[in-house]
Amino acid sequence: MTSTTTVMNSPLTGKSSASPPSFDGARSDSYLTHDRGLASWIFTLDHKRIGIMYLIGVMTAFLVGGVFALLIRTELFFPGRTLMDAQTYNQLFTLHGAIMVFLVIIPGIPAILGNFVLPMQLGAKDVAFPRLNLASFHLWVLGALFLVLSMVLSAADTGWTFYTPYSTTTSTAVIPATFGAFILGFSSIFTGLNFIVSIHKLRPPGMGWYRMPLFLWSLYATAIIQVLATPVLGITLLLLIAERLFQIGIFDPALGGDPVLYEHFFWFYSHPAVYIMIVPAFGVISEIIPAFSRKRIFGYKFIALSSLAIAVLGFFVWGHHMFTSGQSVLAGTLFSALTFLIAIPTAIKVFNWIATMYKGRIHLDTPMLYALAFLWVFTIGGLTGIFLGTMSIDVHLHDTYFVVAHFHYVMMGGSITAFLGGLHYWWPKMFGRTYDEKLARIATGVVFVGLNLTFFPQFILGARGMPRRYYDYLPEFTHLHQLSSVGAFILGAGFVMTAVYLIASLRRPINAAANPWGASTLEWTLPSPPPYYNFHEAPVVTAGPYDGYEDLIYVENLQGYVPRPKDGAEGGSGVPPEKRAEIANTSKPPGVREPGVNADGDQSDSATETQKPGEEA
Amino acid sequence: MITYLLLADALPKSPQSSTFWLPKAGSLSAGQFDWLYDFLAILSIVSVVGVAVAMLYLVVKYRARSRVANEIADKTPDHNTTLELTWSIIPLFIVMAIFVWGFKGYLDLRTPPKDALEVNVTGQKWNWSFTYSNGMSDNALHVPVNTPVRLLLTSVDVIHSLYIPAFRIKMDAVPGRYTEMWFQSTEAGEYSIFCAEYCGAGHSRMLSRVVVHEPGGYENWLSEQQKKMNSLPLPELGAQLYQKQGCKTCHSIDGSRLVGPSWKGLFGRKETMSDGTVIDVDANYIRESIAEPQKRIVMGFAPAMPTYQGKLTDRELTALIEYIKTLK
Numbered sequence A: 001m002t003s004t005t006t007v008m009n010s011p012l013t014g015k016s017s018a019s020p021p022s023f024d025g026a027r028s029d030s031y032l033t034h035d036r037g038l039a040s041w042i043f044t045l046d047h048k049r050i051g052i053m054y055l056i057g058v059m060t061a062f063l064v065g066g067v068f069a070l071l072i073r074t075e076l077f078f079p080g081r082t083l084m085d086a087q088t089y090n091q092l093f094t095l096h097g098a099i100m101v102f103l104v105i106i107p108g109i110p111a112i113l114g115n116f117v118l119p120m121q122l123g124a125k126d127v128a129f130p131r132l133n134l135a136s137f138h139l140w141v142l143g144a145l146f147l148v149l150s151m152v153l154s155a156a157d158t159g160w161t162f163y164t165p166y167s168t169t170t171s172t173a174v175i176p177a178t179f180g181a182f183i184l185g186f187s188s189i190f191t192g193l194n195f196i197v198s199i200h201k202l203r204p205p206g207m208g209w210y211r212m213p214l215f216l217w218s219l220y221a222t223a224i225i226q227v228l229a230t231p232v233l234g235i236t237l238l239l240l241i242a243e244r245l246f247q248i249g250i251f252d253p254a255l256g257g258d259p260v261l262y263e264h265f266f267w268f269y270s271h272p273a274v275y276i277m278i279v280p281a282f283g284v285i286s287e288i289i290p291a292f293s294r295k296r297i298f299g300y301k302f303i304a305l306s307s308l309a310i311a312v313l314g315f316f317v318w319g320h321h322m323f324t325s326g327q328s329v330l331a332g333t334l335f336s337a338l339t340f341l342i343a344i345p346t347a348i349k350v351f352n353w354i355a356t357m358y359k360g361r362i363h364l365d366t367p368m369l370y371a372l373a374f375l376w377v378f379t380i381g382g383l384t385g386i387f388l389g390t391m392s393i394d395v396h397l398h399d400t401y402f403v404v405a406h407f408h409y410v411m412m413g414g415s416i417t418a419f420l421g422g423l424h425y426w427w428p429k430m431f432g433r434t435y436d437e438k439l440a441r442i443a444t445g446v447v448f449v450g451l452n453l454t455f456f457p458q459f460i461l462g463a464r465g466m467p468r469r470y471y472d473y474l475p476e477f478t479h480l481h482q483l484s485s486v487g488a489f490i491l492g493a494g495f496v497m498t499a500v501y502l503i504a505s506l507r508r509p510i511n512a513a514a515n516p517w518g519a520s521t522l523e524w525t526l527p528s529p530p531p532y533y534n535f536h537e538a539p540v541v542t543a544g545p546y547d548g549y550e551d552l553i554y555v556e557n558l559q560g561y562v563p564r565p566k567d568g569a570e571g572g573s574g575v576p577p578e579k580r581a582e583i584a585n586t587s588k589p590p591g592v593r594e595p596g597v598n599a600d601g602d603q604s605d606s607a608t609e610t611q612k613p614g615e616e617a
Numbered sequence B: 001m002i003t004y005l006l007l008a009d010a011l012p013k014s015p016q017s018s019t020f021w022l023p024k025a026g027s028l029s030a031g032q033f034d035w036l037y038d039f040l041a042i043l044s045i046v047s048v049v050g051v052a053v054a055m056l057y058l059v060v061k062y063r064a065r066s067r068v069a070n071e072i073a074d075k076t077p078d079h080n081t082t083l084e085l086t087w088s089i090i091p092l093f094i095v096m097a098i099f100v101w102g103f104k105g106y107l108d109l110r111t112p113p114k115d116a117l118e119v120n121v122t123g124q125k126w127n128w129s130f131t132y133s134n135g136m137s138d139n140a141l142h143v144p145v146n147t148p149v150r151l152l153l154t155s156v157d158v159i160h161s162l163y164i165p166a167f168r169i170k171m172d173a174v175p176g177r178y179t180e181m182w183f184q185s186t187e188a189g190e191y192s193i194f195c196a197e198y199c200g201a202g203h204s205r206m207l208s209r210v211v212v213h214e215p216g217g218y219e220n221w222l223s224e225q226q227k228k229m230n231s232l233p234l235p236e237l238g239a240q241l242y243q244k245q246g247c248k249t250c251h252s253i254d255g256s257r258l259v260g261p262s263w264k265g266l267f268g269r270k271e272t273m274s275d276g277t278v279i280d281v282d283a284n285y286i287r288e289s290i291a292e293p294q295k296r297i298v299m300g301f302a303p304a305m306p307t308y309q310g311k312l313t314d315r316e317l318t319a320l321i322e323y324i325k326t327l328k
Helices: A014-018 A023-028 A038-042 A047-075 A086-121 A130-154 A174-201 A214-246 A259-293 A300-316 A329-357 A366-389 A391-397 A401-431 A437-463 A475-505 A577-585 B002-010 B028-061 B081-109 B217-231 B234-244 B283-291 B314-326
Strands: A552-555 A560-563 B117-124 B127-131 B141-144 B148-155 B160-164 B169-173 B179-184 B189-195 B208-213 B270-272 B278-280
Touching: A038 A047, A047 A086, A047 A130, A047 A401, A047 A475, A086 A130, A086 A174, A086 A214, A086 A259, A086 A401, A130 A174, A174 A214, A214 A259, A214 A300, A259 A300, A259 A329, A259 A366, A259 A401, A300 A329, A329 A366, A329 A391, A329 B028, A329 B081, A366 A391, A366 A401, A366 A437, A366 B028, A366 B081, A391 A437, A391 B028, A391 B081, A391 B169, A401 A437, A401 A475, A437 A475, B028 B081, B028 B179, B117 B141, B117 B160, B117 B169, B127 B141, B141 B148, B141 B217, B148 B160, B148 B169, B169 B179, B208 B217, B234 B314, B283 B314
Parallel strands: B117 B148, B141 B208
Antiparallel strands: A552 A560, B117 B127, B148 B179, B160 B169, B160 B189, B189 B208, B270 B278
């Protein structure tokens, strides 16, 4: 990390770069067009395609969950009945929560951005277990279908928490919904397992742990939680199903069970799950801020290790959801104290991100605007967490709109904002196309305004005593509810705008540079979109992930960065000087190959340990 | 909207609060709560503004001119252990102080004085029932001012949570076990009670009131209630039970559709059951529906009603039937 004679860690490796660069050649082997036909997508083992399929699936779920949110906010525009009856409202908020948590935010950053980026940041050809990766996506689809089945039969009306004995006695289709969540849990475990093994085993020569991009650190911390906590959710939901089907008394006191036991089981998973949702967001922000500040990240080790600290501490705080459940004072006290400890690694990250901007050269492109929005929103979300961790304060605020506002600031404001930042950051890499930057900046502003207008009034509602999950409310709360509903529609408009210009960008010809932002992690050494096999040979890493910005120069007609040609033999990028000059003088992105390198079966002489799916023994 | 206007009289009314954030404080613990809440609010506002100002200042001051200019950050250290430890340890002390204050407040909330007046609370879909020392029940909580009151909570069906915002307290009512909470009100008046734990279709209507009586008022109220209950004509008693036992949450008396069938014109009507049979709604059907609600459900309604078996006396059952008869 301290190497001052920074060296491009993203050399144009091996013989591929020595051949004459050809823009068309890169495109013909793009992973997008490598195979054709629907089956080549549905059964692909390519991590990039799986990431894109997750993107499509998760965004579809996000649309459905978002429409439900707007219906909820419309119903709440006036007290009393506005659109629907109480039962429908309860089903809608249950679906909204279950979809957004299990189908959207938990898989969001890891399964979309992580799947797409992780192997490339490792200089690898794929994740460690490509088939498991595909199985993860197929399970996601199956889990989603079970949620749809619940909707068709009679959507669950339990809230996404499925608290017993309500969930074991209500007449709605709870079993398909919980079984869907059970399956989605396995999808999440498979992704986590894959990431842990990939990070341990597939790092390229020269990439020690402290040379890993922080996004990988955050995915690693997340994966640990996914693998260790999710099985508990699976067990809990199976017990719940067993109780409903066979009247086995586990949680329902009428059968001799204990409903508070369910709360413990549920939150033992679902609190760590909060960190499954937010820790990857930290990783995305840690990638964006240095690249757009043209400066090495400040406090790399603190940021990296604080992700792990959060992952570990996150396992021991679940009881802070239960200060008013009748849980003993001693248990509550321990949970509260541990909860406060998590504030520290979280605060460290925020300080480090801000310090990274100090004396940088800040570019306010869309990803950076999202990162700045994230800092504002997440700081509010985090600080209001302090209110809720304080036991005596939580007794008043628990189960009110204050909690709703808090976790929407963290989940919606934190995770989704970071996801959108990451999506805009990697979009040119994913599809080889740039989006309309002006529209994107406007949409970012609309999302930011909508988000704050929707959720800030909810803090006041909650502090004034408005309970959550209320179909109806006292007239004194009307104005704040209306403000929140107006915000929700602005937020919705922002998302629609975003979807429109992003989808429109796909109609453009391929125009994105290999490295439009001048970032120095390995994925940017590949053409946009990347070739099917990612790296022909494993790159050798000689510097940290945020080193070497000074070795990249912006080429205007390329709309992207290329390695700076250097005179003298000091450092260098691993490319012979004459080649560097050649590359800089062509308007071609670095790292492109001649057509057919991979198709020729050249990979047989590849030095990497990884093999592409289909070539496994 | 419409139902609300009709029921407006029955709604709890929160007294006007003098602060922006919080409802009017009505108990000893509310005072404790409010200063800590204010402290946290100020701390948060200062922190958020601090982060925002730092961010905006840095963005303006170090804004890159253009990509073409190829500017690179000034050479600055990329870590500084002293700085990192400082901004880890100072927040640690602050949050630990907050933890201790929160802990103290919580300990007070969970430790009722020994001589507190006791009231038993039962949560049931979707009604609160408060039982006083003389055995009388009411669906509003009546307490004397400046007296510690201890509530012993349980539920007969699913988890509910008794929440009194003006007192800044909340406790779950869990089936199969007892939980407790206590408060000491500081000012006579009426304050809202909400159910804070989601409990189904009537969750948002599971509202009630705390009535804090002036000195002497509580005892008067208790004895008056007792007298009234024993001497009231049956239809009037039925009307009171309709309010107090939670019938009103699901059955309207104006013909509007809630969770269950409206009582308006119910008596003597022909109703189709969920199995297709048609019956006349008579005294026996009503009695059966109160004791065993799931036995015969009117078509188009969910089997959502809890049983009232053993909760109502014969006189009270008859009173309800007589009351329904009057709703033509």
